[in-house]
Amino acid sequence: MPYMPCTVDELLPPLRVLIAAPRGFCAGVDRAIQIVELALERFGAPVYVRHEIVHNRFVVERLKKMGAVFVDELEEVPDDRPVVFSAHGVPKSVPTEAQERGLTYVDATCPLVSKVHRQAQRLIEEGRHILFIGHAGHPEVIGTFGQVPGGSITLIETVEDVAELNLADTANLAFLTQTTLSVDDTAAIVEALKTRFPAIRAPRSEDICYATSNRQAAVKAIAPECDRMLVIGAPNSSNSLRLAEVAQRIGVPARLIERAKDIDWDWLGRPETVGITAGASAPEVLVREVVDALRTRFDVTEETADHTPERMTFKLPRELVA
Numbered sequence: 001m002p003y004m005p006c007t008v009d010e011l012l013p014p015l016r017v018l019i020a021a022p023r024g025f026c027a028g029v030d031r032a033i034q035i036v037e038l039a040l041e042r043f044g045a046p047v048y049v050r051h052e053i054v055h056n057r058f059v060v061e062r063l064k065k066m067g068a069v070f071v072d073e074l075e076e077v078p079d080d081r082p083v084v085f086s087a088h089g090v091p092k093s094v095p096t097e098a099q100e101r102g103l104t105y106v107d108a109t110c111p112l113v114s115k116v117h118r119q120a121q122r123l124i125e126e127g128r129h130i131l132f133i134g135h136a137g138h139p140e141v142i143g144t145f146g147q148v149p150g151g152s153i154t155l156i157e158t159v160e161d162v163a164e165l166n167l168a169d170t171a172n173l174a175f176l177t178q179t180t181l182s183v184d185d186t187a188a189i190v191e192a193l194k195t196r197f198p199a200i201r202a203p204r205s206e207d208i209c210y211a212t213s214n215r216q217a218a219v220k221a222i223a224p225e226c227d228r229m230l231v232i233g234a235p236n237s238s239n240s241l242r243l244a245e246v247a248q249r250i251g252v253p254a255r256l257i258e259r260a261k262d263i264d265w266d267w268l269g270r271p272e273t274v275g276i277t278a279g280a281s282a283p284e285v286l287v288r289e290v291v292d293a294l295r296t297r298f299d300v301t302e303e304t305a306d307h308t309p310e311r312m313t314f315k316l317p318r319e320l321v322a
């Protein structure tokens with residue numbers, strides 16, 4: 001029999017890579033990044049951005065190279081430079097301060113977060129106390145709390161928090177939620193709220209946004225076929241953390257990674273199928289990077305599992321497109 005040399009691919013173990021869809025950028029993140037890019041075109045560099053425009057280091061570094069300067073507070077912005085507010089939303093005091101200083105500012109708050117802000121303001125006008133389901137310290141929570149007077153809104157993080165609530169007046173309650181929560185955890189908290197306060201006012205429509213719900217549903221759809229799940233996203237990205245939790249609850253070991261270099265190859269082992277998804281602030285280029293890294297160690301067969309097609313887009317602020 002003639003000698004047949006082996007190709008590299010034949011030596012590598014087979015691996016099915018199942019890529020969740022939808023994944024990655026949502027309409028709000030896409031819009032926020034475009035706003036910074038357009039602001040750089042319109043005003044020239046530097047353009048200041050208050051907080052990470054979206055929770056992704058790769059995106060932030062790219063914008064920095066283009067001339068964006070990221071700061072924590074408005075006081076770090078010089079009077080003669082424009083500033084963009086991040087997609088997570090800001091307390092009312094921030095645009096007020098910008099106006100008082102005569103700063104040029106562009107608000108990149110996701111329209112779905114702004115919708116929650118408006119709901120909060122309306123509920124306060126109706127004389128209600130708001131129970132807000134969210135995660136302490138997240139910029140979106142800080143932004144929403146900053147829409148209403150202090151003491152008129154209470155944070156609820158868990159079902160246990162509902163049992164421990166000690167409110168002087170429970171006659172006029174309403175609840176709202178952060179947009180990037182776990183659909184399942186939130187349903188349990190809402191259930192607990194409705195049981196304890198049957199008259200509580202619910203939002204007219206779901207506050208958890210379409211992108212968060214769709215990405216969690218897509219993970220649920222592929223998880224039963226996966227031995228491991230890689231979730232691409234930042235450790236401070238709420239919706240990415242929730243994706244890893246969703247897989248883990250189904251019994252699939254999952255890891256949140258920022259880049260391909262974060263793959264723990266010992267943990268990954270020799271799986272038959274690896275699932276991949278990406279949080280709403282993680283660009284597709286990072287998904288490709290992870291698949292390419294897997295190809296260096298496995299003979300990869302790639303499949304995409306389409307779950308819910310998305311067509312959502314948001315208008316850009318008039319001042320940047322006019």
Ligand code: SF4
Pocket residue numbers: 026027028029087110111112113179180209210211212239280
């Ligand atoms: S995750 Fe949802 S709320 Fe957040 S920016 Fe994206 S679309 Fe908007």
